[in-house]
Amino acid sequence: MPYALQALLCGLVMFAALASANPDDISAEKKSDADIISSSIKKLNSIVHKKGHSDCEKCVSALEFGHDLAKTAKTGIVTQVMTKFCKIHASSKYARDQCDYKFGLSTVNGSAFGDDITNVLTLIEPKSIDSQYICHHFLNGACPLPETPSFDLSSWWPKKPEDARQPDPSGETFNVIHISDFHVDLDYEIGTEAKCSQNMCCNSWKFNEDSKHKVLLPAQAYGSYQCDAPDSLLQSSLSNVADVGKDRDFEFAIFTGDMVDHDDIQYLSMENAIETEKLVYSSMKTHLNIPVYVTLGNHDTYPYAQIAQEKSGFVNRFSWNTDLAYDMWTDSNWMTEKEAANVKEHYAGFAVTNKRGLRVISLNANMWFLENYYNYWQVGQDPDPSGLFRFLSDQLLECEKQGLRAWVMAHVPMGGQTGNAFAPATQVFTQIIERFSPHVVAGVFFGHTHRDEFQILYSKNATEKVAENAVNVAFLDESITPYKWYNPGWRYYEVDAKTFQITNIHHYYMKLNETFTEVPSINDTETIKPVWEYSYSSRDAYDPKGQWPKDAPLNATFWHNVANMIRDDSSYRQLYLDYSYRHSPYVPTCDDGECIKNLYCYVTSFTVPQVIQCLAEDKSSTGHHILAILGSIVLSTITWIVLAVVSIVVAGTVFIYFRFGKGSEYQRKPVTAKRGDYVSLN
Ligand SMILES: *[C@@H]1O[C@H](CO)[C@@H](O)[C@H](O)[C@H]1NC(C)=O
Ligand SMILES: *[C@@H]1O[C@H](CO)[C@@H](O)[C@H](O)[C@H]1NC(C)=O
Numbered sequence: 001m002p003y004a005l006q007a008l009l010c011g012l013v014m015f016a017a018l019a020s021a022n023p024d025d026i027s028a029e030k031k032s033d034a035d036i037i038s039s040s041i042k043k044l045n046s047i048v049h050k051k052g053h054s055d056c057e058k059c060v061s062a063l064e065f066g067h068d069l070a071k072t073a074k075t076g077i078v079t080q081v082m083t084k085f086c087k088i089h090a091s092s093k094y095a096r097d098q099c100d101y102k103f104g105l106s107t108v109n110g111s112a113f114g115d116d117i118t119n120v121l122t123l124i125e126p127k128s129i130d131s132q133y134i135c136h137h138f139l140n141g142a143c144p145l146p147e148t149p150s151f152d153l154s155s156w157w158p159k160k161p162e163d164a165r166q167p168d169p170s171g172e173t174f175n176v177i178h179i180s181d182f183h184v185d186l187d188y189e190i191g192t193e194a195k196c197s198q199n200m201c202c203n204s205w206k207f208n209e210d211s212k213h214k215v216l217l218p219a220q221a222y223g224s225y226q227c228d229a230p231d232s233l234l235q236s237s238l239s240n241v242a243d244v245g246k247d248r249d250f251e252f253a254i255f256t257g258d259m260v261d262h263d264d265i266q267y268l269s270m271e272n273a274i275e276t277e278k279l280v281y282s283s284m285k286t287h288l289n290i291p292v293y294v295t296l297g298n299h300d301t302y303p304y305a306q307i308a309q310e311k312s313g314f315v316n317r318f319s320w321n322t323d324l325a326y327d328m329w330t331d332s333n334w335m336t337e338k339e340a341a342n343v344k345e346h347y348a349g350f351a352v353t354n355k356r357g358l359r360v361i362s363l364n365a366n367m368w369f370l371e372n373y374y375n376y377w378q379v380g381q382d383p384d385p386s387g388l389f390r391f392l393s394d395q396l397l398e399c400e401k402q403g404l405r406a407w408v409m410a411h412v413p414m415g416g417q418t419g420n421a422f423a424p425a426t427q428v429f430t431q432i433i434e435r436f437s438p439h440v441v442a443g444v445f446f447g448h449t450h451r452d453e454f455q456i457l458y459s460k461n462a463t464e465k466v467a468e469n470a471v472n473v474a475f476l477d478e479s480i481t482p483y484k485w486y487n488p489g490w491r492y493y494e495v496d497a498k499t500f501q502i503t504n505i506h507h508y509y510m511k512l513n514e515t516f517t518e519v520p521s522i523n524d525t526e527t528i529k530p531v532w533e534y535s536y537s538s539r540d541a542y543d544p545k546g547q548w549p550k551d552a553p554l555n556a557t558f559w560h561n562v563a564n565m566i567r568d569d570s571s572y573r574q575l576y577l578d579y580s581y582r583h584s585p586y587v588p589t590c591d592d593g594e595c596i597k598n599l600y601c602y603v604t605s606f607t608v609p610q611v612i613q614c615l616a617e618d619k620s621s622t623g624h625h626i627l628a629i630l631g632s633i634v635l636s637t638i639t640w641i642v643l644a645v646v647s648i649v650v651a652g653t654v655f656i657y658f659r660f661g662k663g664s665e666y667q668r669k670p671v672t673a674k675r676g677d678y679v680s681l682n
């Protein structure tokens with residue numbers, strides 16, 4: 001999350017800055033723009049230095065001021081106040097430059113957020129939970145993370161049918177491609193610095209601080225591990241997908257987002273976004289020749305990660321993107337104009353039913369991405385500001401009525417960790433998926449993390465992670481981009497023709513480092529052909545002894561077993577990480593308790609509150625663990641006393657027996673069994 005940190009730092013300066021001035025002063029008499037700017041800054045300065053106020057209080061009153069200012073002053077004034085103030089408090093030249101890119105007008109300075117922040121300032125209710133969330137996420141935790149609002153969605157649907165069950169597998173399967181996260185860098189240049197001090201490398205303007213005039217590690221023809229994908233990698237990956245498809249007969253593909261590169265915001269532009277999206281759409285069309293269902297990622301918009309809800313009044317700012325999607329997708333025959341009717345009104349989301357009767361529902365995940373400023377208003381009042389979740393639940397309800405099965409796809413996963421999805425939205429989404437699982441929702445698909453991963457949805461708010469509570473699972477796809485430290489990879493699913501559940505996953509990858517040359521040249525793309533290899537099948541890799549029934553899908557129960565093995569078995573865990581990174585030279589190890597806990601919580605949490613709960617719980621369950629051990633020692637002490645007593649009794653009995661009658665060995669049995677029980681408690 002390269003931008004998260006920058007956003008935090010800059011947000012810190014800005015919101016701390018916009019503190020506690022008296023709004024009346026701004027609007028009162030007619031003031032020149034310069035007057036408004038200088039008086040705002042003056043007041044903000046006094047706020048920042050206000051004694052006895054906590055960071056949270058300062059931040060909240062800053063937002064109150066910002067709200068009033070944004071409602072009365074022109075956007076250009078607000079952005080100037082923010083930028084100027086940011087610069088006064090910037091601690092370095094770098095931070096000072098960033099002020100323009102954060103708070104300037106996006107039409108003037110790269111992907112600056114000034115217009116969008118100003119828009120959102122007008123929308124927020126500063127005395128509400130809105131401010132708490134903004135101050136938490138953009139002010140480095142100035143306010144504590146508020147308790148996630150719980151919404152009762154039961155009015156959205158009738159009660160779950162008593163007889164809701166999923167169909168039996170047909171035994172017949174078909175194949176579907178899943179690709180994700182191309183992140184094509186149009187400015188990629190072979191031979192430039194691939195070991196740069198900036199975020200993303202391999203552009204002419206990237207350099208290493210320690211070696212400004214000599215490239216330390218030259219950018220390679222098909223990509224480097226700290227860079228996004230050159231066009232050569234995009235084309236190579238898609239031609240591999242097409243090759244594999246020759247005898248797999250792929251019926252359609254899902255693409256879970258992120259076409260645009262990771263460059264710093266000052267180098268982004270709307271033209272770059274449009275050009276990149278066009279290139280990716282048209283390349284997929286050329287190579288694959290089957291319908292591709294696309295969902296937009298956090299990089300596939302402009303400014304970065306921003307999209308406004310219909311009801312905010314700012315949605316037109318982003319319609320170029322949905323118009324482009326509509327035009328390119330219908331032009332490619334990925335969907336008919338009738339099917340694409342949703343696209344313009346649902347932020348490029350849609351629902352289509354394929355020829356086999358599977359409904360594929362796609363959602364624009366920026367509506368729950370943490371870095372979209374437009375997610376921070378009416379947080380406590382409205383579970384669904386964009387209408388996108390109601391669209392999803394209505395679609396699923398329709399499927400339930402018609403006996404159809406559905407797949408749900410989006411870019412940003414809901415659970416796993418706390419830094420991606422907005423907590424309130426994760427609880428709304430998860431309620432919907434649970435209501436319609438497993439009888440309607442046959443698959444949930446995400447991208448975004450660049451790793452090959454999964455996340456399990458447990459019922460009962462994941463309070464008991466047992467097999468019976470595992471109701472669904474999300475599949476997170478490996479990326480094509482090697483950024484950062486991965487080998488490029490993709491997968492296809494074997495899908496049951498009736499249940500539409502995943503029966504197996506086949507993964508392909510390319511050993512990027514094998515394409516490297518000592519002195520990379522532009523001619524390398526002619527002379528070097530990347531080798532794409534079959535990597536593994538999920539069923540074989542994670543069930544090596546073949547214990548999972550051959551006719552059973554890789555459903556939530558299967559992944560529940562995998563999650564437990566990842567937690568409990570270090571070589572299995574390493575195998576998972578090797579695959580997750582596609583055997584790149586940078587596969588991490590995960591052996592200490594903290595890392596294992598994080599990994600286990602990652603794969604077993606479907607909402608942000610569940611992640612937090614899991615991480616906290618594990619600590620106390622370590623406590624429980626110690627208690628259990630202590631308990632067992634105490635208990636076994638008691639056992640030994642009992643055993644001793646029993647032995648004496650037995651000895652006496654045996655003695656008496658041998659003196660007077662038949663044997664009774666069974667008497668020792670209960671004691672032994674009890675000791676065994678204590679052992680297994682540890
Ligand atoms: C845009 O960014 C440049 C480079 O930092 C800066 O000099 C300029 O003042 C900025 N312009 C505006 C209008 O923010
Ligand atoms: C997954 O499949 C197994 C085997 O058919 C079945 O016992 C289990 O209930 C299924 N789990 C879910 C969540 O549907």
Ligand SMILES: *[C@@H]1O[C@H](CO)[C@@H](O)[C@H](O)[C@H]1NC(C)=O
Binds near residue numbers: 521522523
């Ligand atoms: C690339 O190939 C062309 C034609 O063979 C040649 O003229 C050129 O010098 C080569 N460039 C490099 C950098 O090797």
Ligand SMILES: *[C@@H]1O[C@H](CO)[C@@H](O)[C@H](O)[C@H]1NC(C)=O
Binds near residue numbers: 513514583584585586
């Ligand atoms: C590429 O990386 C893998 C994984 O670290 C390593 O085993 C292999 O030897 C490397 N290949 C080359 C050509 O460096």
Ligand SMILES: *[C@@H]1O[C@H](CO)[C@@H](O)[C@H](O)[C@H]1NC(C)=O
Binds near residue numbers: 427
């Ligand atoms: C689920 O649990 C979390 C923390 O354990 C809690 O914050 C949240 O409100 C719960 N969600 C629901 C819908 O009950």
